[in-house]
Amino acid sequence: MAQGAITFLLQIVVFPGFLFLVLAALFYEWLDRKFVARFQNRFGPLHTGPMGLLQPFADLVKLLSKEDIVPLAADKLLFSATPIFLATFPLLALFCVPIVENTALIAFEGDLIFVIFLSTLIIVSMFIGAWSSTSRFSTVGGVRACLQMLSYEIPMTVVMTGPVIVAKSLSLSKIVQWQSSGFWFVTTQPLGFCILSICLLAALQRIPFDIPKAETELVAGWATEFSGKKLALLKLAEDFELVLAGAIMTSLYLGGPSGFWFMPPFAWFMAKLTLCILILSNLRALFARFRIDQLIRGLWQYLIPLALFQIILVQLIPW
Amino acid sequence: MSMEAELIRSLIRRPATLLYPFKRRPLIEGLRGKHTWDSERCIGCGLCARDCPAFAIEMIGTGPTAELKVDLGECIFCGQCEEGCPREAIKLTEFYELADPKRKNLILEFKRESV
Amino acid sequence: MPSTIKIPFGPQHPALKEPESFLFEVDGEYVVDVVPRIGYAHRGIEKALESRTYIQNLYLIERICGICSHAHTTCYTQAVEEALKVDVPSRARYIRTIVAELERIHNHYLWLGLLAHEIGFDTLFMYTWRDREIVMDLLERISGNRVQYAMNIIGGVRRDITPEVSSEITKGIEVLSERMKYYKKVCSDEKTMLARTTNVGVLKAKDAVSLCAVGPTLRASSVKRDVRADDPYAAYDEIPFQVVTNDGCDLASRVATRCDEVVESVGIIQYALDHMPKGSIEVIVSRVIPSDEVVSRVEAPRGENLHYLRSNETDKPARYKIRAPTLANLSALCKMLIGGYIADIPAVIAGIDPCFCCMDRLTFIDVNSDKTWNWKCDELRRHAIKWHKEQ
Numbered sequence: 052m053a054q055g056a057i058t059f060l061l062q063i064v065v066f067p068g069f070l071f072l073v074l075a076a077l078f079y080e081w082l083d084r085k086f087v088a089r090f091q092n093r094f095g096p097l098h099t100g101p102m103g104l105l106q107p108f109a110d111l112v113k114l115l116s117k118e119d120i121v122p123l124a125a126d127k128l129l130f131s132a133t134p135i136f137l138a139t140f141p142l143l144a145l146f147c148v149p150i151v152e153n154t155a156l157i158a159f160e161g162d163l164i165f166v167i168f169l170s171t172l173i174i175v176s177m178f179i180g181a182w183s184s185t186s187r188f189s190t191v192g193g194v195r196a197c198l199q200m201l202s203y204e205i206p207m208t209v210v211m212t213g214p215v216i217v218a219k220s221l222s223l224s225k226i227v228q229w230q231s232s233g234f235w236f237v238t239t240q241p242l243g244f245c246i247l248s249i250c251l252l253a254a255l256q257r258i259p260f261d262i263p264k265a266e267t268e269l270v271a272g273w274a275t276e277f278s279g280k281k282l283a284l285l286k287l288a289e290d291f292e293l294v295l296a297g298a299i300m301t302s303l304y305l306g307g308p309s310g311f312w313f314m315p316p317f318a319w320f321m322a323k324l325t326l327c328i329l330i331l332s333n334l335r336a337l338f339a340r341f342r343i344d345q346l347i348r349g350l351w352q353y354l355i356p357l358a359l360f361q362i363i364l365v366q367l368i369p370w
Numbered sequence: 371m372s373m374e375a376e377l378i379r380s381l382i383r384r385p386a387t388l389l390y391p392f393k394r395r396p397l398i399e400g401l402r403g404k405h406t407w408d409s410e411r412c413i414g415c416g417l418c419a420r421d422c423p424a425f426a427i428e429m430i431g432t433g434p435t436a437e438l439k440v441d442l443g444e445c446i447f448c449g450q451c452e453e454g455c456p457r458e459a460i461k462l463t464e465f466y467e468l469a470d471p472k473r474k475n476l477i478l479e480f481k482r483e484s485v
Numbered sequence: 486m487p488s489t490i491k492i493p494f495g496p497q498h499p500a501l502k503e504p505e506s507f508l509f510e511v512d513g514e515y516v517v518d519v520v521p522r523i524g525y526a527h528r529g530i531e532k533a534l535e536s537r538t539y540i541q542n543l544y545l546i547e548r549i550c551g552i553c554s555h556a557h558t559t560c561y562t563q564a565v566e567e568a569l570k571v572d573v574p575s576r577a578r579y580i581r582t583i584v585a586e587l588e589r590i591h592n593h594y595l596w597l598g599l600l601a602h603e604i605g606f607d608t609l610f611m612y613t614w615r616d617r618e619i620v621m622d623l624l625e626r627i628s629g630n631r632v633q634y635a636m637n638i639i640g641g642v643r644r645d646i647t648p649e650v651s652s653e654i655t656k657g658i659e660v661l662s663e664r665m666k667y668y669k670k671v672c673s674d675e676k677t678m679l680a681r682t683t684n685v686g687v688l689k690a691k692d693a694v695s696l697c698a699v700g701p702t703l704r705a706s707s708v709k710r711d712v713r714a715d716d717p718y719a720a721y722d723e724i725p726f727q728v729v730t731n732d733g734c735d736l737a738s739r740v741a742t743r744c745d746e747v748v749e750s751v752g753i754i755q756y757a758l759d760h761m762p763k764g765s766i767e768v769i770v771s772r773v774i775p776s777d778e779v780v781s782r783v784e785a786p787r788g789e790n791l792h793y794l795r796s797n798e799t800d801k802p803a804r805y806k807i808r809a810p811t812l813a814n815l816s817a818l819c820k821m822l823i824g825g826y827i828a829d830i831p832a833v834i835a836g837i838d839p840c841f842c843c844m845d846r847l848t849f850i851d852v853n854s855d856k857t858w859n860w861k862c863d864e865l866r867r868h869a870i871k872w873h874k875e876q
Binding site: 265 | 499500514601602603604605606607608609611612615675677678680681826828829830831
């Protein structure tokens with residue numbers, strides 16, 4: 052009994068829990084930066100560690116050592132709490148994603164709803180952070196983040212029900228187990244996979260949906276006033292979100308850690324996650340930024356009907 | 371989506387970035403850099419000092435014994451001294467890495483060898 | 486209570502590369518009115534010109550603008566040569582034309598990248614700025630510097646273009662032309678780019694003329710006006726070329742106009758290289774300029790440059806006045822912004838290719854009451870004398 056508890060604790064803290072996820076987040080930030088840089092015919096991170104591998108870590112340490120400024124007019128408590136919220140929620144959501152084996156650390160019926168709920172809370176905390184920092188740029192950025200959430204969340208949730216309906220379960224682990232026969236949902240619901248990628252791109256606030264923190268319009272949008280340790284946590288949170296997005300794509304459509312041949316499940320998961328993040332990086336390098344009204348119109352006009360169409364397809368052809 | 375092909379091509383291509391302090395590109399001929407002065411040719415007319423738009427050149431003395439002082443911290447490397455010199459005594463070379471933490475190291479003092 | 490609110494934009498803003506302030510009156514997401522407030526980057530260049538000799542001024546004029554440095558010096562040397570009544574050798578005029586067109590290519594590549602960056606298209610930004618290196622290397626090869634070329638001197642040009650350099654230019658501009666054609670295709674195919682540029686910052690031809698817009702901004706509103714064709718200088722009277730216009734009147738047509746201008750410039754350079762006359766490249770001129778009054782015009786990459794010179798038989802100008810193209814485009818810019826979205830402000834401002842530091846001249850602003858006014862030269866002098874007496 053005690054041994055089981057210790058093992059569980061180790062799993063939570065070390066692998067595949069907290070420590071592993073921090074390292075993975077930093078690694079995938081590096082990969083994303085490197086990949087976008089190569090797309091743009093640049094080198095990207097290069098000098099810190101082998102091939103610049105330690106650059107995200109160095110950035111984190113640098114930000115931790117910087118001066119932490121809180122605006123005079125800010126709501127101190129909420130302002131300080133926001134980075135903690137932002138870093139915690141995606142981390143918590145990642146515990147629900149099966150990484151090493153077909154069952155996640157935290158698995159219960161309905162944990163997919165829990166993950167969606169947490170992803171909404173991320174945006175809500177962004178808005179709280181923006182509102183509490185009382186800066187002009189932050190406020191506009193926060194409002195834009197909420198508007199964006201109202202647009203992408205509906206098609207995202209709708210399209211996520213596709214695998215749920217077929218696997219007859221609301222648990223990520225169960226969905227992964229259903230796919231472990233090698234029958235991945237991406238083969239039967241490619242449209243759903245595309246819609247999910249687009250929605251996740253909007254959730255991650257990356258080009259072409261980086262409207263809430265449009266650099267040339269709003270400095271850093273809702274994150275403008277954060278500095279020092281808070282900014283370090285925000286950056287880490289961003290990386291967690293990136294990993295979470297890739298992990299959700301992997302679990303729902305690519306069969307999570309399940310695989311075949313000689314490779315262990317964990318290696319399969321990492322390979323699929325890398326692939327998903329490469330897709331997201333590629334999309335980031337490909338577009339110009341939309342305007343907020345174009346984004347809302349586009350998502351409501353095209354993506355929601357398409358997502359509903361995908362669900363109807365799933366109902367008609369039940370796999 | 372119209373740039374996808376170019377993006378994929380860039381993945382295989384070598385990055386265009388020049389890793390400057392580690393690798394230098396070949397010097398381009400005719401670059402306007404650090405000055406040289408030929409004391410044999412200089413007649414000390416003072417045209418370079420007079421025309422310098424940044425007031426970076428100082429001529430110490432006049433006539434054939436005159437010596438030259440160029441403040442590279444002030445110099446804008448326009449090349450007017452080279453252009454205006456009737457005897458081609460002052461010339462800009464291709465050496466351009468002139469940064470120095472101390473301003474006084476940037477002052478070039480050209481002396482005549484004592485006869 | 487009024488339904489509009491006032492939003493200040495600048496002088497410090499991530500979309501502005503130089504300090505300039507705009508006060509926007511917005512109704513929801515729409516811009517209702519805009520008041521620009523210039524004068525943040527006033528450098529006192531006109532006054533400085535009066536206290537330096539004509540030769541020293543050559544390099545001060547060059548530093549008005551980092552991008553159109555050659556256009557400004559061409560304008561200046563033209564004015565001085567006109568006052569001196571000297572004829573520049575035709576080889577020098579051809580070399581001036583070649584450098585001016587290379588500079589135009591450089592500017593338009595830079596501008597396309599900046600515009601792409603403003604609308605979040607960073608990949609296009611990286612690509613255009615990578616290819617800009619080619620033209621910068623060519624300019625360095627010709628003149629010895631990447632930005633401040635110092636090619637013009639009074640009475641000609643400083644360096645000759647040798648046959649080796651000429652063949653290097655031919656090779657370089659061919660690549661540049663191909664790349665620009667590709668970028669034009671990207672800009673007209675890419676949906677996200679089109680969404681941000683079509684019907685954004687509309688400037689009708691009638692408004693463009695009445696608000697005195699210049700350069701590509703004017704030509705993108707289908708007005709065929711170009712100093713190179715209307716009042717040829719340098720060697721433009723001997724070189725056949727088309728004045729590129731576009732009738733879209735919006736940001737997308739400004740992109741198309743500038744892309745086409747690069748291709749046209751490549752043609753001009755190639756023709757000039759092939760038909761360059763032999764002979765000397767400069768004439769010796771006197772340092773003292775006879776008393777005269779001259780106005781000189783040059784089509785800079787951003788539009789028409791206007792320089793005014795009054796000389797008084799000394800080696801320093803008595804008065805020198807510079808009208809940079811951004812100043813002419815500023816009132817047209819305000820017209821473009823009104824009625825647009827707030828989110829489009831950075832892209833529209835970047836669309837006229839602003840260079841606020843070139844443009845800023847002296848204005849008087851009472852910071853407390855926000856009142857602005859202008860003074861004539863003698864009023865200013867009287868004020869200065871009074872001020873010094875009080876000290």
